[in-house]
Amino acid sequence: MKNLIIVGARGFGREVYDLATQCAGFNIEYVVKGFLDDKSDALEGFSNYPQILSSVEDYKIEENDVFVCAMGSVKWKKHYAELILAKGGKFINLIHPSTKLNTNAVVGTGLLVFMYANISNDCIIEDFVTIQGYVGLGHDTKICKWAHVSSYSFTGGFVVLEEEVTLNTRATVLPNIIVRKGATVGAASLVIKNVKENTTVFGIPAKKIEF
The missing domain is CATH 2.160.10.10 (Hexapeptide repeat proteins)
Structure with a gap:
């Protein structure tokens, strides 16, 4: 079982969380481990979401981690995905x-x-x-x-x-x-x-x- 981490916990990140729970692999191929976001209070006032684990910059990739990048901006999607790739992270669809x-x-x-x-x-x-x-x-x-x-x-x-x-x-x-x-x-x-x-x-x- 893979641990899916969503890069970005803002509005689009919350939408991507629901997408992850609706896909065929949920609880079969992966579970949602949490979010990465440098705004540690991004989910304050929202319930029913997994936790923010850390920022992208500080996160240490663990065995069985896989990623998706939940950024509505092309510029920031590329920036943060490339940070994860540079750490050896793997992305899924x-x-x-x-x-x-x-x-x-x-x-x-x-x-x-x-x-x-x-x-x-x-x-x-x-x-x-x-x-x-x-x-x-x-x-x-x-x-x-x-x-x-x-x-x-x-x-x-x-x-x-x-x-x-x-x-x-x-x-x-x-x-x-x-x-x-x-x-x-x-x-x-x-x-x-x-x-x-x-x-x-x-x-x-x-x-x-x-x-």
């Missing part, structure tokens, strides 16, 4: 049983996939991708490492989301579009042409915005 993995879909390691996601035929999902609830991925979609796809988002066929891309809630990417590395698509936006690296686009149609 949490894929909700209602998710549909269609013919020839390929998935990596360290994935979080929430309820009623549809990963269509011949999709490729690389390591440390987060796919939230009710996401629809069209055939031959490729999602590269560290990307985050928020609830109700949709990609058409042959879409490519490069490394560290974020699709916010209800974003839609039309077929054959490439969203380049580090780009962010705003909530409820419609992407009709390729998105440049490290840019933020928003609107219908989605256009580059500056902050």
Whole structure:
């Protein structure tokens, strides 16, 4: 039996805890040992969650420990996952049983996939991708490492989301579009042409915005 440790005990961490308890491996392949978070009081006022064990930086990995990274931010997901990897930690996938993995879909390691996601035929999902609830991925979609796809988002066929891309809630990417590395698509936006690296686009149609 593995001991699952959730990196991050804030709001998204609490959601990932429930995901862990709903997956087929719960109490069969793993139990939830607790959270890692540098905010030791992150769960104050909340009940029915396991304890915060320590910060990521201070945690000493033990035999049978496995990890998932519950960070809603791509930047911090990558940062803390790499800290655990540098210590020799191993990550597992949490894929909700209602998710549909269609013919020839390929998935990596360290994935979080929430309820009623549809990963269509011949999709490729690389390591440390987060796919939230009710996401629809069209055939031959490729999602590269560290990307985050928020609830109700949709990609058409042959879409490519490069490394560290974020699709916010209800974003839609039309077929054959490439969203380049580090780009962010705003909530409820419609992407009709390729998105440049490290840019933020928003609107219908989605256009580059500056902050």
